[in-house]
Amino acid sequence: MILKTMTVKQILPALCLLVLAACSSGSGSYGPGSAPPQSTEQKVGRPYQIGGIWYYPAIDHDYDRVGVASWYGPNFHGKPTANGEVFDMNKVSAAHPTLPLPSMARVTNLENGRAISVRINDRGPFARDRIIDMSRRAAQLLGFQDQGTTRVRVQVVRPDGSLADGGKRSATPRQVAADTVVPGPFFIQIGSFADRSNADRVFRSLNDLKSVIIQAADTNEGQVFRVRIGPFGNERDARRILDRVFDRGYHDARIFTDRLG
Helix, strand or coil: CHHHHHHHHHHHHHHHHHHHHHHHHCCCCCCCCCCCCCCCCCECCCCEEECCEEECCCCCCCCEEEEEEEEECCCCCCCECCCCCECCCCCCCEECCCCCECEEEEEEECCCCCEEEEEEEECCCCCCCEEEEEEHHHHHHHCCCCCCEEEEEEEEECCCCCECCCCCECCCCCCCCCCCCCCCCEEEEEEEECCHHHHHHHHHHHHHHCCEEEEEEEECCEEEEEEEEEEECCHHHHHHHHHHHHHCCCCCCEEECHHHC
16 A cells, blocks of 8 residues: 555656646747747638628738728727637737738838737728728827828738748739729718618618618629618718717628729
């Protein structure tokens, strides 16, 4: 009995050391200049359509683009991101239409030279002149919170920690280049419905906002009914109403202009 007790006492410390070694060997840390963690949870996702535009998520280790960045915050704070995390506007993160989730990228504000590394964990923006949406904290660090948008360079951080350098290519196809001046009028599209009764229901819930209309349109899939608000003479007015639309739960609403089709 004594021999067995002594054997257990001798083995336990060794087992504890083995467990600690196993735990520590699988973990690590990374900083601004190192590679992002290789997560088995990274997902590319299927193609999807927003506002009549198709987006094709893909792994792109050479992604290097110049375009316009915007930021998002209060209307999405505490809500799930596209990869199931909880969005915190007070932390550094970003949304991108096509890069895998999550991804790491270097974002440089070309107006003031500030640059930060961000973790992309959400989808967006879907305005045709934007290439990335930053959290409020990220916008603060980059120095463009007050102005709302800024011209940026977005470079993917590759698995080896290096930055993509493709000669600062312009925005992806089917997005307007960053220096394009988009004329109005602007509209907000709440949704497009095959069933007129669904469009009528949304119309009634927003009718107090004024200028809400239902437009019938013929598509390859048949007739649809689009609920829209507008027109607006400038994008600022449209965004002010868009915030109110978001507050009512219509988070897929988007600003567009008919001049872009």
